[in-house]
Amino acid sequence: MIPAGPSPLQHEAAARWQAAWRQAVRDPRELLTLLGLEAQAQRISEAAAAQFPLRVPRGFIARMRHGDPDDPLLRQVLPVLDEERVAPGFELDAVGDGAARRGHGVIHKYNGRALLIATGSCAVNCRYCFRRHYPYAEDTAAAAGWRGALDVLRQDRSIHEVILSGGDPLSLADHKLTELSDALRDIPHIRRLRIHSRLPIVLPERVDAGLLHWLHGLPWPVVIVVHANHGNEFDATVDAALAGLRDAGATLLNQAVLLRGVNDSVDALASLCERGFQAGVLPYYLHQLDRVAGAAHFEVDDPRALALHVELTSRLPGYLVPRLVREIPGHPSKSPLSRALDSTAHAV
Ligand SMILES: *Cc1c(COP(=O)(O)O)cnc(C)c1O
Ligand code: SF4
Numbered sequence: 010m011i012p013a014g015p016s017p018l019q020h021e022a023a024a025r026w027q028a029a030w031r032q033a034v035r036d037p038r039e040l041l042t043l044l045g046l047e048a049q050a051q052r053i054s055e056a057a058a059a060q061f062p063l064r065v066p067r068g069f070i071a072r073m074r075h076g077d078p079d080d081p082l083l084r085q086v087l088p089v090l091d092e093e094r095v096a097p098g099f100e101l102d103a104v105g106d107g108a109a110r111r112g113h114g115v116i117h118k119y120n121g122r123a124l125l126i127a128t129g130s131c132a133v134n135c136r137y138c139f140r141r142h143y144p145y146a147e148d149t150a151a152a153a154g155w156r157g158a159l160d161v162l163r164q165d166r167s168i169h170e171v172i173l174s175g176g177d178p179l180s181l182a183d184h185k186l187t188e189l190s191d192a193l194r195d196i197p198h199i200r201r202l203r204i205h206s207r208l209p210i211v212l213p214e215r216v217d218a219g220l221l222h223w224l225h226g227l228p229w230p231v232v233i234v235v236h237a238n239h240g241n242e243f244d245a246t247v248d249a250a251l252a253g254l255r256d257a258g259a260t261l262l263n264q265a266v267l268l269r270g271v272n273d274s275v276d277a278l279a280s281l282c283e284r285g286f287q288a289g290v291l292p293y294y295l296h297q298l299d300r301v302a303g304a305a306h307f308e309v310d311d312p313r314a315l316a317l318h319v320e321l322t323s324r325l326p327g328y329l330v331p332r333l334v335r336e337i338p339g340h341p342s343k344s345p346l347s348r349a350l351d352s353t354a355h356a357v
Pocket of ligand 2: 130131132133134135138139140175176177207236
């Protein structure tokens, strides 16, 4: 049987999410004006904006509180003077990805799982992200026509799970995703597909008929790890997108980053986990910040992070408590924070 191509309706839908993406706000002053915060313009860092531009979809801006300079969503995206502060230990390659690179856009650090840097693009630029310094544009799996990445996956039979990451893999057009999944079908040792994406949260328009059609047709169990840091990132449009993904058979998890001034209170973390669950998403990881240059003002120190996590654990059912972890270069998995602290102690 010849599979039917995308219908004209699906093409129209694709044009819709891509238009929403193109219409993202890129000027910090415009963002402040939309929020009635013109007077806050002196907080903007031109240097930070030049190094890693502001980019934020309008639907995400609609979830920010008008007139609140401390809005937790605004803080995640606005380039501010704090980023210019040089902080010891905050580096350009904070997670050692340069060393772990094995092929075209493939990072194989952990047993059984290989991560594909599918694309360098994102719909939003998050100020705390290590991607702000990473030369993704030169070395993504899709840019090389997937060939190099597929060779690595084919040859290593210990790899059972392919993780699409980026950048944001769902910023790829449906036909690029199909190209990849078609090639992966022929690799017998692949058992699971995982997709790490912030798009269902920041650009829920992306979850359209074409994407759901692709998901429905995949031969493996699919896990989608979305990325929300605050309960306010959910609204009816996000709920609908997540419901669509679940109906297509995906298991939904959330990872968040612990960020000072965004979610570093038990109330904020608890409502993030509860609000996510309401949308069908289970908490997965709460990450300690990667120590990337320009993000020092977001850091929550380890003792405080642990204390917050202990209190969160006493407040919520176990299945709503994310694992508090940090990424340590050279470790065989993400490291639970308590143990990460112990191993630092033993090392000295
Ligand atoms: C985080 C990460 C994974 C996934 O780890 P899980 O603990 O399975 O979520 C895989 N590969 C790389 C390179 C990673 O950074
Ligand atoms: S990779 Fe994730 S955290 Fe980084 S900018 Fe893109 S969406 Fe934000």
